[in-house]
Amino acid sequence: TQLLEQSPQFLSIQEGENLTVYCNSSSVFSSLQWYRQEPGEGPVLLVTVVTGGEVKKLKRLTFQFGDARKDSSLHITAAQPGDTGLYLCAGETTSGTYKYIFGTGTRLKVLA
Amino acid sequence: SAVISQKPSRDICQRGTSLTIQCQVDSQVTMMFWYRQQPGQSLTLIATANQGSEATYESGFVIDKFPISRPNLTFSTLTVSNMSPEDSSIYLCSVEDPTGELFFGEGSRLTVL
Numbered sequence: 001t002q003l004l005e006q007s008p009q010f011l012s013i014q015e016g017e018n019l020t021v022y023c024n025s026s027s028v029f030s031s032l033q034w035y036r037q038e039p040g041e042g043p044v045l046l047v048t049v050v051t052g053g054e055v056k057k058l059k060r061l062t063f064q065f066g067d068a069r070k071d072s073s074l075h076i077t078a079a080q081p082g083d084t085g086l087y088l089c090a091g092e093t094t095s096g097t098y099k100y101i102f103g104t105g106t107r108l109k110v111l112a
Numbered sequence: 113s114a115v116i117s118q119k120p121s122r123d124i125c126q127r128g129t130s131l132t133i134q135c136q137v138d139s140q141v142t143m144m145f146w147y148r149q150q151p152g153q154s155l156t157l158i159a160t161a162n163q164g165s166e167a168t169y170e171s172g173f174v175i176d177k178f179p180i181s182r183p184n185l186t187f188s189t190l191t192v193s194n195m196s197p198e199d200s201s202i203y204l205c206s207v208e209d210p211t212g213e214l215f216f217g218e219g220s221r222l223t224v225l
Contacts, residue, residue: 042216
């Protein structure tokens with residue numbers, strides 16, 4: 001069974017601080033996605049990384065896929081209250097039935 | 113992109129009853145996924161539903177408890193059968209577009225008394 005562990009589980013920071021969220025697994029994934037979810041809504045895609053070592057930037061967010069395609073990180077620079085939400089990584093499985101496995105989640109709260 | 117409508121958005125049900133959740137997509141999609149999410153927690157995949165074939169269930173989920181229908185390329189239903197309080201959760205329908213992005217409905221919040 002492929003599992004994705006995220007850390008930290010909870011994070012409360014002040015506006016303007018930087019933070020990094022980690023998504024780790026012992027399994028290899030074909031690709032990895034990061035989603036953000038707000039209360040009462042479904043998750044919304046932020047980015048997809050496909051190649052080992054790939055780095056993608058989305059404004060103040062930087063995403064990296066590990067060289068071995070087993071882990072990923074999300075770094076937010078100068079966090080803002082609008083970044084508050086549940087961040088989820090999701091890995092596309094490489095074996096068995098085609099599907100996406102979601103990480104354990106990181107709940108971020110940015111205080112003004 | 114895809115727009116997904118789920119019904120009901122929320123419901124309160126009695127123990128032992130069954131509830132069917134509907135998922136309607138505004139475009140034809142091959143694969144639909146059903147997830148369960150405890151409030152504030154991550155998503156657990158229940159099953160993958162392909163049109164014209166039986167759904168594929170994940171470990172810990174069985175067809176008798178969570179029967180799924182997929183009559184066409186734009187619609188699916190998930191039934192939660194013989195409900196108990198442990199089934200209280202948010203149930204989410206999801207589809208994948210050709211770019212690999214998952215789109216989700218707003219979820220169906222189920223409370224079982």
